[in-house]
Amino acid sequence: MKEFDVAIIGGGPAGLGAAIYSGRAMLKTVLFDKFGTGGQLNSYEKIANYPGFFEDTPTYKLSESLLAHAQRFGTEIIYDEITSISDDGEWKILKGFADSYRVHASIVATGVRYKNLGVEGEERLRGRGVSYCATCDGPFFVGKNIVVVGGGDSALQEAQHLTQFGREVTIIHRRDEFRAYPDLREMVQKHPKIKCLMNSTVQSIEGKDFVEGIIVKNVVTGEVSKMKTDAVFIFVGLQPNTEFLSGYADLDDYGYVKTREDMSTSKKGVFAAGDIRVKDVRQVITAVSDGAIAAQSAWKYMSCRK
Ligand SMILES: Cc1cc2nc3c(=O)[nH]c(=O)nc-3n(C[C@H](O)[C@H](O)[C@H](O)COP(=O)(O)OP(=O)(O)OC[C@H]3O[C@@H](n4cnc5c(N)ncnc54)[C@H](O)[C@@H]3O)c2cc1C
Structure with a gap:
């Protein structure tokens, strides 16, 4: 079974933001996505409110830059859909359609879909x-x-x-x-x-x-x-992609993941970032920011265990 320090589930802005910080902290990082990276950025054409990209930037450009940035710091990208997380002593076992993986910490960033x-x-x-x-x-x-x-x-x-x-x-x-x-x-x-x-x-x-x-x-x-x-x-509201977490980490009544300020969830070693969290503002900038905080917290979690 492949082993990693940190597994990021979801390759949207939150997951890619987390990957940049996790890779840069020298953690052996893997990012899973079931389709391709970019997440919801693939479902609209231009973005005008992401800092630094001020001229109605095509979303594919932002998505490509985030991916290149994550890969620059060594994150491995695996195209697989994660269907469950479970504990095995100090390890987390992630089951995907293609394979199973053993990791120390997980950052869940699986986003939302339309209802x-x-x-x-x-x-x-x-x-x-x-x-x-x-x-x-x-x-x-x-x-x-x-x-x-x-x-x-x-x-x-x-x-x-x-x-x-x-x-x-x-x-x-x-x-x-x-x-x-x-x-x-x-x-x-x-x-x-x-x-x-x-x-x-x-x-x-x-x-x-x-x-x-x-x-x-x-x-x-x-x-x-x-x-x-x-x-x-x-376009009548959103549904978080958290079915695979049900019964494992605490969710609210709508299925959003409950997190603390450091993005930790009710499950030790499992962090959440981006649109899947209980929060008010669901935007690219807040997703990327959550990802950075989650990766930093995963790094602290790993450091305390060594
Ligand atoms: C039409 C539209 C317009 C928008 N306009 C703007 C805008 O102008 N400005 C702005 O800031 N924000 C905008 N947003 C919102 C913004 O895109 C989201 O807030 C942001 O993409 C959230 O990022 P995320 O990484 O949390 O989730 P997502 O972008 O949803 O990414 C989640 C990723 O996880 C993957 N995934 C899901 N389940 C699994 C699984 N089990 N295993 C592996 N991978 C999985 C998905 O394939 C996806 O790639 C818009 C959204 C939409 C839909």
Whole structure:
């Protein structure tokens, strides 16, 4: 079984931030990712609020720089999905699909994914007009009518992105006001291609082989209507990727990992960083910062044991 000082699970900004600090502290570090590194950076095109990258930088550039930086300090990257962590005396055993690994400390940075809407037609038409990623699937809908469901930052940001492709983008939100930042709210109100349908919920998604329309309910009047559309992009909240930690480390009611200020969890030798933590601000800068703190704490944990 391969052995490491520190295993970082997840190669998004938090995991890569942790890898830079862990590698630089001369710990034998491995980083696992189930897809490829970059995490959510792969799901949008540009970033304007990461310090030092001030000109609407393409996210792939930030992602590539973080990876190169982590590798420069010796982190080994293994593409494997970790499915469980358990204790074996002083060691932690990580089971992946490809192999099992023995490590002294773990930093969990597995991030979040979008929640399902949970309506009829969503599962059946996934990849056939139902999508959770505008960057990935937007180009399939050039000149088409697009619906975006949600009212937070991501929904409005993604709606703006989709206007490059769609003839018209309709945002459907269940409340009478968006939760997003004021600049995004102003943008959607002024955008000539964006329409907003407030106080409304999607009841079902219809179509034989591909999305053809949706059934919408006005939650104030109770009126139900049919709306034609070619695509439904869903951004209705986030779900932490922590299923494999359930019963091992303490999670809150929504599945987020509870951590102390030093990123330690309820389990000795296990730290958490980034969007999977219970916290208020989920952004690249806070994820990278968590990663640095977690790596520093892992280093302290290792030093105390020697
Ligand atoms: C549409 C959109 C727009 C955004 N815009 C901005 C913005 O403008 N500015 C900003 O600062 N932030 C933005 N964010 C948020 C920001 O991208 C996240 O806060 C940040 O990516 C969180 O980093 P993370 O490393 O915690 O998690 P993630 O980026 O989610 O990375 C987690 C990684 O873990 C991997 N993983 C998951 N489970 C396992 C497993 N079991 N085994 C191995 N690997 C696993 C995943 O493949 C993934 O690579 C945006 C997010 C979205 C979705």
